[in-house]
Amino acid sequence: MARELITGNGAAGYVLAQAGEANRSARGCCCGAYPITPQTEIIEYLRGFEFAKGRVVPVESEHSAMAVCIGASLGGARAFTASSANGLAYMAENVFAAGYFRLPIVMIAVNRTLGPPWNIWADQGDSLALRDAAWVQFYVESHQELVDTILMAFRIAEDSRVMLPVMVCMDGFIVSHTQMVVDLPEQQQVDAYLPTCSIPHRLNVDRPATVGGLAWPRETEHMRHEIQQAMERVPAVLEEARGEFEQVFGRRPHGVMSAEYVDEAETVVVASNTIARTVRNVIEQRRVGGEAIGLVSAKLFRPFPRDAIRAALHDKRRVAVLDRNHSPGSGGIFWQEIAATLQGCDVEVLQDYVVGLGGGDVTPDVVNRIIDDLVKRETSAEPVWEEVTA
């Protein structure tokens, strides 16, 4: 294990390459690569990497980047890529195709604002727009969590009980372009952690099959139900992936979410990505002042971990959800999920705060204002646009 000062993009490229290389004794690896800010350094790194059995294809669009991954995965190889914002939107048709094809592709989504207006900074709206695409989705707080989650992503995606693509989402610039000290794995550790990739429905001239052709309504509904069942198995598979991760790498990575100081708290703040780190710092300071406030740092978004969320929040008096994303005409997207999850529970106030859209800094001051506002509330209200109305 090497400890290195490295950017989020550098770490992501490094670990993707190791994961690809770990499949060299099987059918190899492939990446369809197309640059977009703030993802670009990931594919630059991959293009420069000399794979023993792999190829990074410089394509002409994100749509084709995912199509190359689909072809490689249908060929039985380990496939991965990365994108952001409008690139993810342009790719969308094939993102859905990868999910519905049941292909264990891993994609890094470097969260960036979908334009217009042209804005390159962090916003989760790009990957959350793909929440229904039959991909497992993780949101990570930090560089180390990014590395660990990417490694677990391959295990989960390629597990025969799941066999679904996985998207690992990090904040653009805040993680992608800042440097942190990270434990980076050695190749032999990755080889030990990741079994070679086996895709049961890969195309094979000895067993001709047509994958993705016409299916009638009942058959289609059956396939969709199978995807739902596979999604439901993800939390248990993640638990196994964590345990094996600890055996190989000596540290235990996150699970479906991280609940901190929640048991003794009446008030809990839910956040994801780097905002959760800021919230943690604020909560720890306020605890020194005697306030019992808890944190739920959401990690797994698809499948949405309803049981864990309900267990953590069902008896809380006040819950705030901080969303660096927004569904126009509704509200924050994590908030929608949590509101649906807490149906019938005794939470008095479930308040959504839309913050940091377009990459605005969500500072400790912002979080303190939100908590001050929350603890005064007796009932829930419509989502609050904290920085617009402040």
Add this chain to the structure above:
Amino acid sequence: MSIALTTADQPCEHILRAGNTNCAGCGMSLGLQLLEQGLDGARPTLAIPACCGIVTAGAFPTSGYGVPVAATTFASSAAVATGLSTIAELNEETEPVICWAGDGGTYDIGLATLSAAAERNENIIYICYDNEIYGNTGGQRSSATPEGVRTTTTPKGKCEVKKDIMRIMTAHRIPYAATLSIAHREDFLQKIRTAAATRGFRFLLLLSPCPTGWKSEPDESVDLIEYAVRCGLFPLYEVFDGERYRVNVRPDGTPLEEYTSRQRRYTSADVDLGHLQSEILKQWRLLDGLCNAFPAEGKMAGRAPKRN
């Protein structure tokens, strides 16, 4: 996992199995059969975008195809085939990866993907069966639709000229490009053999009658292509590395009307045959000029793909 369960319910000796649901007189069906003959026993993997070629597969869990098929999104066949052929190359598997795509997926929505795969010189055979319409959706215009003819979205006849996809593809300097006719079997098979023996990106254009869209008689499909070649409308030729040309069949003076009069897409529109005839002559002046200046002689080694 049911998406993986497509079954082989018959022996798989043919690319196109008996019992498929294709229309009578479909040029694409005949093209698939000639493709198999030209491959001399090689077992291709097909990447087929949205088009009649994937409807050919029929309904899950059976398939009209006896070889592996990836049904790709509309614009993606050349990119999915890139992934498939990449993994085949990495594993030293030599069976061909073939895109089998209509004109909509080739001339229109898939053009950027196709161009990029050609520019990268991917190890793919790309065959466009060109029925000059969006056949799958019931016969709308595409950029392959000829000038003048009626489609469901050009009720007064198309006012734009047909895109010259062969010139676009040869401009990529791909190792091999050729046109295919279902009425010239030996020429067709020879070109499949040449394509199969060449490495890198190979583009083949098949003019493919669609009786429902062309408003023609199914039993005249092969004759129609015979006339299209003989009157000069559809030249049969090959281009090596985008710079060495060979014409395979020259026009013999057959009137254009032999072709157009048998299709109500032409006869029900106010098509100016004199204008079309002059366009054919221009096309041949260009092609003959290229053949004279840059003749293909002897065995033509294609530009092999480079990878880094």
